[in-house]
Amino acid sequence: MSxxxxxxxxxxxxxxxxxxGDRWSILIVRELLMGQGRFQDLQAQTGATSQMLSARLKRLEADGIVERQTYSEKPLRYEYRLTAKGLHLMPVILALRTWGERWVKPxxxxxAVRMFHRVCGSELELDGNCPVCRRLAPWTEMAGRPDEAWLTERKTRAETFTENLKKAACGARESDQ
Amino acid sequence: MSxxxxxxxxxxxxxxxxxxGDRWSILIVRELLMGQGRFQDLQAQTGATSQMLSARLKRLEADGIVERQTYSEKPLRYEYRLTAKGLHLMPVILALRTWGERWVKPxxxxxAVRMFHRVCGSELELDGNCPVCRRLAPWTEMAGRPDEAWLTERKTRAETFTENLKKAACGARESDQ
DNA sequence: AATCGTCAATATGATTTTCATAGTTACATA
DNA sequence: TATGTAACTATGAAAATCATATTGACGATT
Structure with missing residues (x-):
């Protein structure tokens, strides 16, 4: 397609x-919506290689979906955030969530995340319906609370990732000699 | 990712x-939701190569998202349809539509498609809100009406596609001699 | 009874993308 | 001085995708 x-x-x-329209971009947006904006966090939680992540972030930035911000001057460090355009991908992520929970997950x-209706506090059904207000809640009125099991999964993944980094660094040093 | x-x-x-999580699968689902289920229509409207289309349809079928049905015994011909699992991808497509219309299209x-609320007949806002019922319409209550310009675009694409097929066939015959 | 057209694919070899693995830069800390 | 940390970049191998051509079963046309 040209x-x-x-x-x-x-x-x-x-x-x-x-x-x-690709897996990595979507997982990156998911992660940014979760509030994780640092390169290594994105890498650990999405499973992308660093060069894949780097390439996708550049493209997302060029397309106005994410923006890179400095969070430390020295040493110079950056993190990524969603722009308004990127934030408005939330309904896409929510739709994928609903479908995945219902039709794909065992x-x-x-x-993974329980959704609540901010205006009344009650838990939403999987399709976004509020049983108390008896209507679909707009995504702007939703608040998510991650399940403990999922938080554990994420923490484990982060730890495994940094451990592997250390191992690789060790190997490099040994072979330096 | 393993x-x-x-x-x-x-x-x-x-x-x-x-x-x-890839462009072709999503475009195929879009096309099936439009009611186009034949191989060549899918190829013409998505722009996928025939082998890409073939591979994706096989995978979507294996994943229970589409099913292949015979629409002619002799000559033996097939068409593709969405299963219930596939139909429930509608909210994903709708979310991509809303975002694309608002944030990407010039x-x-x-x-491309105007959406209406089947229970009251009024036209829905881009985010799915019904101005008459004053609530978000669930996707099961929506009906779409394609814009003329888009139908024209699609027709043109279909014609161009079959023309190119004929040209290719001519070339083949000439070189046969 | 040849030839042509239709439809749903396959076949092939080139090109592009992605991957695993390793390395770099610039600073901070022990 | 050595070690650690964060955000990348480099390289060559492996896999996916592409453009282009071709197949096979049948029906319709000349």
Whole structure:
């Protein structure tokens, strides 16, 4: 599919998938929505290689979906954040969540995140329906609370990742000699 | 990312993107939701090569998202349809539509599809809100009406595709001699 | 009874993308 | 001085995708 074709099509799906139509971009957006914006966190939680992550972040930045911000001047360190355009991908992530929980995840597994209706405090159904307000809650009124099991999974993944980094560094030093 | 990792993660996004986390799969689902189920239509409207399309359809079928049905015994011909699991990807497509229309498509371009609220007949806002019922319409209550301009685009694409097929066939015959 | 057209694919070899693994830079800390 | 940390970049191998051509079963046309 040529760029021309993509730019000129009236189909919004063509345009959307042109920017976020791949696994890594979506997982990066998920992670940024979770509040994790540092390179290593993104790498650990998405499972992308550093060069894949670097390439995707550059593209997402060029497309105005994320922005890079300095969080430390010395040493110079950056983190990534969603722009307004990126934040508005939340409904896409939520739709993938709903489908994944219902149609893909093994039965009986707990939901990774429980969603609540901020205006009334009650827990939302998987499709976003509020049983108290008796209507679909807009995503701007939702608040998520991650399940303990999922937090544990994430913590484990982060630890495993840094351990592997250390091992690799050790190996490098040994072979230096 | 290993299969093990994917199967065992609690994150529904990981599971979803494992099945439909690529451009072609999403465009195929879009096309099937439009009611186009034949191989050549899918190829023409998505722009995928025939072998890419073939590979993706096989995977989508293996994952229970589409099913292949015979629509002609002789000559033997097949078409593809969404299963219930596949139909429930509609909210994902709708979310990509909303985002694409608002954040990606050039300003002023008409929406490819206008959405209506089946229970009251009024046109929905881009985010799915019904101005008459004053609530978000669930996707099961929505009906889409493609814009003329988009239908034209699609028709043109289909014609161009079959023309190219004919040209290729001519070339083959000439070189046969 | 040849030839042509249709549809759902396959085959092939080149090109591009992604991967695993390792290394770099610039600073902080022990 | 050695060690650690964060955000990358480099390289060559492996895998995915591409453009292009071709197949096989049948029906319709000349």
């Amino acid at each position: 760029d021309q074709y993509e730019d000129q099509s009236l189909c919004p799906i063509v345009h959307s998938t042109g920017l976020v 039965e009986g597994a707990p939901a | 299969d093990q990792y994917e199967d065992q993660s609690l994150c529904p996004i990981v599971h979803s993107t494992g099945l439909v 300003e002023g371009a008409p929406a």
